[in-house]
Amino acid sequence: MTSHPSNVRPDPDKVLVEIADYVDRYPVKSSLALETARLALIDTLGCGFDALSYPACTRLLGPAVPGTIVPHGARVPGTPYVLDPERAVFNIGALNRWLDFNDAFYGETVIHPSDTFAGLLAVTDWLSRTRVAHGKKPFLVRDVLEAAVKTYEIMGGLALENGFTARGLDHTLLVKIATAPVATKLLGGTHEEIVNALSQAWVDGHALATFRRKPNTGPRKSWAAGDAASRGVRLALMAVKGEMGCPSALTAKTWGFYHVLFKDRPFRFQRPFGSYVMENVLFKIPYPTAFHGQSGVEAAIRLHPLVKDRLDDIRRVEVRCHHSSMVILDKTGPLHNFADRDHCMQYMIAVGMIFGTMTAEHYEDTIAADPRIDRLRAKMHLAESKQYEREYHDPAKRTNANSIQVFFKDGTKTPLSEVLYPLGHRKRRKEGMPVLMEKFERNVARVFAAKQRGAILEACLDQKRLEAMPVNEFMDLMAG
Numbered sequence: 001m002t003s004h005p006s007n008v009r010p011d012p013d014k015v016l017v018e019i020a021d022y023v024d025r026y027p028v029k030s031s032l033a034l035e036t037a038r039l040a041l042i043d044t045l046g047c048g049f050d051a052l053s054y055p056a057c058t059r060l061l062g063p064a065v066p067g068t069i070v071p072h073g074a075r076v077p078g079t080p081y082v083l084d085p086e087r088a089v090f091n092i093g094a095l096n097r098w099l100d101f102n103d104a105f106y107g108e109t110v111i112h113p114s115d116t117f118a119g120l121l122a123v124t125d126w127l128s129r130t131r132v133a134h135g136k137k138p139f140l141v142r143d144v145l146e147a148a149v150k151t152y153e154i155m156g157g158l159a160l161e162n163g164f165t166a167r168g169l170d171h172t173l174l175v176k177i178a179t180a181p182v183a184t185k186l187l188g189g190t191h192e193e194i195v196n197a198l199s200q201a202w203v204d205g206h207a208l209a210t211f212r213r214k215p216n217t218g219p220r221k222s223w224a225a226g227d228a229a230s231r232g233v234r235l236a237l238m239a240v241k242g243e244m245g246c247p248s249a250l251t252a253k254t255w256g257f258y259h260v261l262f263k264d265r266p267f268r269f270q271r272p273f274g275s276y277v278m279e280n281v282l283f284k285i286p287y288p289t290a291f292h293g294q295s296g297v298e299a300a301i302r303l304h305p306l307v308k309d310r311l312d313d314i315r316r317v318e319v320r321c322h323h324s325s326m327v328i329l330d331k332t333g334p335l336h337n338f339a340d341r342d343h344c345m346q347y348m349i350a351v352g353m354i355f356g357t358m359t360a361e362h363y364e365d366t367i368a369a370d371p372r373i374d375r376l377r378a379k380m381h382l383a384e385s386k387q388y389e390r391e392y393h394d395p396a397k398r399t400n401a402n403s404i405q406v407f408f409k410d411g412t413k414t415p416l417s418e419v420l421y422p423l424g425h426r427k428r429r430k431e432g433m434p435v436l437m438e439k440f441e442r443n444v445a446r447v448f449a450a451k452q453r454g455a456i457l458e459a460c461l462d463q464k465r466l467e468a469m470p471v472n473e474f475m476d477l478m479a480g
Contacts, residue, residue: 140467153277217340
């Protein structure tokens with residue numbers, strides 16, 4: 001006798017319920033997490049202000065249909081746009097992520113958890129304006145910071161022990177997974193609706209990582225997070241309107257996420273959900289590079305005084321990395337665009353050694369045309385260090401190491417330039433925070449005149465004042 005699968009709807013998967021419990025019931029009490037969340041918020045907004053200088057980014061902004069007017073819509077910082085929340089998320093997300101300069105966290109999958117700020121800001125801004133119009137209290141920035149602790153934790157908790165990129169999936173999948181349940185909670189959703197939104201996010205179409213890898217690297221990697229966050233908000237909006245979920249989205253035989261995309265392996269978790277990820281996030285402070293290139297560029301710049309006048313005398317450059325750097329950033333041959341260059345370790349190191357600095361402008365065609373860069377790239381050899389790979393994953397160390405040594409034609413060589421922890425690492429937080437503040441102030445100055453700039457800085461640099469500010473007033477401060 002042939003058996004037929006049951007059509008009885010099961011209870012929701014355990015992982016869905018655990019995430020929903022965390023989103024719905026966990027009180028954020030860690031002062032370190034909230035302070036770090038403020039720094040992450042303003043740093044992320046600053047990255048967006050910097051991106052306003054790039055036409056390839058700004059041409060993507062604005063409403064889907066020109067001239068669209070949205071009463072009580074969400075603002076896009078640094079611009080005049082007031083949009084529906086879903087479109088605003090895409091705009092904010094594209095700006096914040098464009099230059100690959102916002103924070104990062106890693107495990108088996110490397111993520112940029114501040115990508116979720118786009119959804120949190122757009123939803124709370126739109127809801128706050130709607131509430132105020134009806135005589136109700138708006139959300140406070142404190143609510144955004146608490147929500148960010150949770151989106152960071154969901155993304156990082158999944159990333160630590162689960163290799164989504166190794167399955168060919170783009171890491172922005174986790175932006176959608178984290179945004180959907182937290183946005184549902186902000187929208188007033190019930191526990192059941194949070195589960196429904198989250199389950200729909202897991203069965204949603206997921207981007208492939210091919211647009212982030214050779215030979216297809218292109219600008220989609222800079223707007224993919226905004227796209228994923230906007231999708232998460234869309235699913236949240238549907239859930240609070242009553243859209244049912246898929247309770248066994250992960251575990252269903254044949255058709256569930258585990259079977260289709262994870263070779264039947266359930267997710268693993270290193271620790272319970274709390275505030276760990278926000279407290280340990282890594283800021284990209286001095287250089288707009290792919291996360292794994294941060295320490296490589298720092299090591300290269302240290303060598304600049306020793307090699308800048310001897311570039312033609314270099315025989316070879318030995319670079320040691322961990323495995324993820326090799327997979328993501330080891331790239332030879334022609335580099336075709338901005339996105340190709342900022343995901344090439346050899347290019348970033350060459351710029352650091354030649355110019356003694358690294359800015360977003362160094363990825364532009366005008367700089368890339370300098371023949372010294374490709375000549376130096378051709379002399380580089382990247383190899384994986386077992387020690388760096390081991391310590392990259394060690395919870396007690398969590399290094400992000402690179403080392404460089406230059407060998408000259410006359411037989412001499414430079415000292416080994418090794419950086420285990422880039423400046424934005426928690427182990428260098430005291431050293432990095434003044435530089436992070438300089439980065440933010442510089443980015444604000446790119447867009448706003450003195451009076452408005454002063455008001456933004458006055459609010460953003462004061463933890464208590466910022467937490468108590470209504471979200472709509474905060475967003476108004478940054479109107480372009």
